[in-house]
Amino acid sequence: MSDPAASGAPTAAAASAVPAALAVPAVPAVPAVPAAPVTFGIVGRGWRADFFARLAALLPERLTLVGAAVRRADAAEEVARRWSVPAYLSPAELIAKQHPDFVVVCVPWPATPEITAALVGDGVRVLAETPPAPDADGLRALWARVGGREMVQVAEQYLLLPGHAARRELVRRGVIGQPTSVQVSSTHGYHAVSMIRGLLGAGFGPVRVTASQFTAPLLDPLNRDGWTGEETPKDAVTTLATFDFGDGRSGLYDFTDNQWHNRLRLRRILVRGSLGELADDTVVRWGGPRTVLRSTIVRSQLGHDLNLDGHDTEHLSFDGDVVWHNPFAGLRLMDEEIAIATLLTATADWARDAGPAPYPLAEACQDHLVSLAVDQAAATGSGVVTEVEPWGSV
Incomplete structure (x- = not known):
């Protein structure tokens, strides 16, 4: 561990000046290898469900996928072949036959609450896809x-990506x-809100949201499936929103259609603080009397x-x-897979x-509530103030 004074990092006294109410929680640590693998099932079979199944197969000492549940017989046959597990036509049958430690719910948004509630009613722990x-x-x-x-836990992984x-x-x-x-300026909706709230250590108080949308031409050469073949710019919508969390804390949201995949738009993140700021991988901060230091985050x-x-x-x-140290070194995972594996193993623990x-x-619930306020503010052109909800008053 380097000497904080020598490196220009805040002293213990400076760090302790951060109010407890604003303290940013630590990133969940990857748990130790359990005595026996944790078992889980998956409800659903889409693109995101494949991540969980594939990562579990790479971590057999930690996780065992014991089954899946889908709605149709042909889908069950396909999933059983693809994941090499038993497939059932309902979550109830999956639970009755396999008794997993938890279940991942990867279904369309409207179906998520009902399936989640039914599993909890049966005494089963749930990792639900976003939003709940x-x-x-x-909500x-x-x-x-x-x-x-x-x-119930929710599968939000963005702050678990190595850089974040x-x-x-x-x-x-x-x-x-x-x-x-x-x-x-990276990802959309509740994902971006989770990053903003998580880095600020914001709680569940009221949030004032303003938003505007702008349309401009942009070439869109890539999507989830790869190169599109497009060579002519088309209209794309950019949403800009501001968040006022109170106590001097604020957020700025900037997202353009398909920014996840479009390499013609850079990802940007800026975190400002009372002693400096962090912009992507560059950090400037106060180093003592008449001293401002600049350092970088370096990836090995x-x-x-x-x-x-x-x-x-x-x-x-x-x-x-x-x-940050890669807990899955040797598996050759991309950043998104590292983040999902971190979340999955933490959920298993x-x-x-x-x-x-x-x-x-x-x-x-809070992240999606604020995200919904962005949509409302953009649609109406008026500011929206979220209230303290039941999940914020427990």
């Missing part, structure tokens, strides 16, 4: 049915002092040039101190009461 319900009334109804049981996890750790350590503002990437250890991410460091809740339903 389509709209604000659905409230789901919370009324299952919120008090504390049996390293940034979050620097904020948690107080490197830039008290976090006051976060700007995100294996497999380049004459490194023969295989193409893999090793760690991310800051001023010679490792701030939680399912056996051996670790904390990685992303509870209350946090997911």
